[in-house]
Amino acid sequence: AERGISLNSARSVLDxxxxxxxxxxxxxxxxGMNAFAISPAQLYxxxxxxxxxxxxxxxxxxxxxxEFAEHLAANVDIVFPVIHGKFGEDGGIQELLExxxxxxxxxxxxxxxxxxxxxxxxxxxxxxxxxxxxNFLVEKDKLxxxxxxxxxxxxxxxxxxxxxIVKPTRAGSSIGVVVAYGANEAAEKAEGIFSEGIDNKVIxxxxxxxxxxxxxxxxxxxxxxxxEPIVLLPTEVELQSSISxxxxxxxxxxxxxxxxxxxxxxxxxxxxxxAEVIDCIRKGVSLLFRHFGLRDFARIDGxxxxxxxxxxxxxxxxxxxxxxxxxxxxxxxxxxxxGMEQTSFLFQQASKKNAISKTSIDNPExxxxxxxxCDIWWRYFRAxxxxxxxxxxxx
Numbered sequence: 001a002e003r004g005i006s007l008n009s010a011r012s013v014l015d016x017x018x019x020x021x022x023x024x025x026x027x028x029x030x031x032g033m034n035a036f037a038i039s040p041a042q043l044y045x046x047x048x049x050x051x052x053x054x055x056x057x058x059x060x061x062x063x064x065x066x067e068f069a070e071h072l073a074a075n076v077d078i079v080f081p082v083i084h085g086k087f088g089e090d091g092g093i094q095e096l097l098e099x100x101x102x103x104x105x106x107x108x109x110x111x112x113x114x115x116x117x118x119x120x121x122x123x124x125x126x127x128x129x130x131x132x133x134x135n136f137l138v139e140k141d142k143l144x145x146x147x148x149x150x151x152x153x154x155x156x157x158x159x160x161x162x163x164x165i166v167k168p169t170r171a172g173s174s175i176g177v178v179v180a181y182g183a184n185e186a187a188e189k190a191e192g193i194f195s196e197g198i199d200n201k202v203i204x205x206x207x208x209x210x211x212x213x214x215x216x217x218x219x220x221x222x223x224x225x226x227x228e229p230i231v232l233l234p235t236e237v238e239l240q241s242s243i244s245x246x247x248x249x250x251x252x253x254x255x256x257x258x259x260x261x262x263x264x265x266x267x268x269x270x271x272x273x274x275a276e277v278i279d280c281i282r283k284g285v286s287l288l289f290r291h292f293g294l295r296d297f298a299r300i301d302g303x304x305x306x307x308x309x310x311x312x313x314x315x316x317x318x319x320x321x322x323x324x325x326x327x328x329x330x331x332x333x334x335x336x337x338x339g340m341e342q343t344s345f346l347f348q349q350a351s352k353k354n355a356i357s358k359t360s361i362d363n364p365e366x367x368x369x370x371x372x373x374c375d376i377w378w379r380y381f382r383a384x385x386x387x388x389x390x391x392x393x394x395x
Contacts, residue, residue, distance in 0.1 A: 002085035002172060003031070003048040009340035010082045011043050017080075025076060027068070028059070029083065029093075035068035036061050069100035079104040082337065085172045089336040090116045107336050111293040115334040118169045119203045121292075122332075128291055130284065131322035131330045133205045133303075137169070138190045140200035148204070149183045155206065159183045163207040166190055168199035172335060179207065208330070211303040213237040214271050216285045217338060217349045220296050229289040231282040232349040236271030240264050269348050273304055274326045281329055284321060288331060299338035299345060302331040 010026070018024055018040075026043060028036045030052060036059035045051040055061070062068040072079060079102055081093050091109035098109055107115070115121055119137045126132045136151040152159040160182045166189040167177040176198040180186040190202040214234045222228030270278060285300045306327040322329040338346050 002175060005339060005341070006082060006084045006088065007043065007045075007048060007051065009084065009337075009344075012340045012342055012344075013080060013082055014040055014043055027072075028055070029065075029068075029087065030055070033065060033087070034061060035065055037071075065096055066100075069096050069102065072097070072102045073100045076102070078102075081106060082340065084337055084339070085175070086170065089172060090170060105296050107295045107298065108293070111295070112336050115292045115294065115298075116170055116336060117201075118167070118333060119201065120169075121334055122203075124291070125288070125331060128287075129319075129321050130288075131320045131328055133208065133330055133332055135206070136204045138187075138202040138204060140194045143187055143190060145183060145187050148187055151204075152183050157206065163209065165205045165207055166193070167203060167205070168193055169201040169203045170199050180204075205332075208303045208305055211305045212271070212273070213239075213301070213303055214273075214281060215299055215301045215345050216281060217299050217346050218285050218289050218294075218297065220289070220294070227290050227293075227295070229286045229294075231285045231289075233270040233352050234278065234281050234285075235345050235348055236268040236273065238266040238268060240266060267345075267348060269352055271304075274324075276324050277304055277326050277329060280322065280324050284329060284331060287321075288334065292334065294334075294336070297338065297346075299335040300331055301333040301335065302329060304329055 014024060014026065024040065026038050026040050028038050028042075028051070030036070036055055038055075038059045042051065042054060042058060045054065062071060079097055081088060081097075081104055083089070083093055087093055089112060091112035094104065094106065094109035094112055097104045106112075114124070119135065122132050122135055134155045136148060138148070149159045152162055157164070162182060164180050164186050165177065166180050166186055168175070176193045176196070178189050178192075180189045186204050190204065193199060193202050214236050216234040217232045218229045219232070220227055220229050271281075273281075281302070281304070284302075288294075288300060289298060304327060307325075322331075338344065340346055
């Protein structure tokens with residue numbers, strides 16, 4: 001499923017960075033880790049299956065990824081990776097480019113690896129003094145239901161029907177994310193993720209009942225040696241009831257709601273939170289961006305738990321970052337390559353002219369002076385902000 005999202009993002013990037021002064025070459029890596037040089041026109045195939053069908057007759061295949069990297073080193077000035085999920089956000093493509101000394105947009109490989117794993121990132125957040133969602137790690141072929149039940153008891157969650165979220169530790173686009181009730185069902189859902197081959201590690205989190213989900217785009221306008229993150233106005237994700245009989249459909253922001261046409265989700269940019277909470281979100285995102293060593297851009301997701309709904313079990317939470325007068329702010333997911341299609345959060349937040357406090361996005365001087373914020377990314381970002389407003393006018 002993430003291949004389809006990657007294809008949509010790649011089309012969007014191509015649409016917005018093409019110009020007379022820039023020659024764009026397109027490349028594709030399939031599920032078998034085979035690399036191809038393709039024409040820009042090929043990006044507009046309807047689905048990944050349509051795309052794959054045309055590869056043998058229309059694309060130039062490289063014999064190995066090493067040969068592909070050598071080709072890039074000899075023929076391009078900079079690479080803009082647009083691969084969501086595995087190989088794109090876990091440091092795979094970044095390591096390949098680094099070994100060939102090919103410049104690229106985005107976060108380096110080691111930092112991607114640290115941030116992409118949801119469980120490891122949660123441990124780092126906790127160590128850095130952030131509020132975190134109580135969670136339990138399950139590894140393939142090592143699932144002990146008795147240990148899971150003990151975790152339920154340790155956080156005062158009913159082992160028979162306590163509500164949790166079960167998700168892969170290393171996947172994006174909400175793929176594999178499900179709701180479970182009780183330890184036994186959580187274990188079954190984890191086994192389902194393993195059997196589908198999505199990941200061999202699963203994280204089980206407490207369901208944040210009464211919480212409001214948010215997401216924030218962050219841009220780096222610093223230098224190569226000094227990150228300077230600018231956090232755009234976050235977006236609140238409001239789920240609206242559906243007529244579905246599936247309880248899970250009414251409780252999570254799943255893949256269908258993220259990427260398919262629906263009236264079951266409303267987006268609010270800025271979020272309908274108190275100003276202090278929005279400031280806390282932006283400050284926290286900026287701190288996380290710096291701590292994890294991210295570069296150029298990212299998207300960080302989390303939850304706001306209003307005071308009456310706040311029920312975090314840890315007694316230590318009172319002194320951690322994220323506590324406000326109005327409730328708790330928790331960060332849960334770091335996305336190294338945010339979706340870039342024209343309905344994405346990046347487009348929505350980029351269109352808000354007051355999203356950047358330093359200056360208007362219509363004035364490029366501040367990032368033209370910032371060597372870390374490369375021109376190709378700025379070209380895309382500015383075009384995205386204009387394009388989203390134009391599409392809203394047509395709607």
